[in-house]
Amino acid sequence: MKKTSVVLLPLLALSFAFVTAFNLDNAIVPRDEILSGGPPKDGIPALLHPKFTPADQAGYLEPSDAVVGVVIEGRARAYPLKILVWHEVVNDTLAGRPIVVTF
Numbered sequence: 511m512k513k514t515s516v517v518l519l520p521l522l523a524l525s526f527a528f529v530t531a532f533n534l535d536n537a538i539v540p541r542d543e544i545l546s547g548g549p550p551k552d553g554i555p556a557l558l559h560p561k562f563t564p565a566d567q568a569g570y571l572e573p574s575d576a577v578v579g580v581v582i583e584g585r586a587r588a589y590p591l592k593i594l595v596w597h598e599v600v601n602d603t604l605a606g607r608p609i610v611v612t613f
């Protein structure tokens with residue numbers, strides 16, 4: 511099997527540590543082997559003005575689908591994981607209070 515390696519410039523590794531606010535002083539992985547991955551900053555859009563559908567009208571959901579549930583002062587909302595896996599953050603207001611739901 512052919513081995514592939516990726517080399518980071520020391521400046522890039524330092525930039526990664528600075529930008530992500532991670533302290534790499536005690537890292538057990540050599541600093542030059544730490545790679546940035548995933549989407550860039552702000553690469554996953556938050557839902558800023560979520561729209562809600564009554565459960566009995568949400569044809570895209572199955573009864574077994576997982577949700578994150580929030581109840582404040584007797585008011586409830588469900589945030590389906592099918593949506594949260596794409597957005598990860600929802601900014602909302604419930605019972606007059608600003609909330610953030612993350613996954």
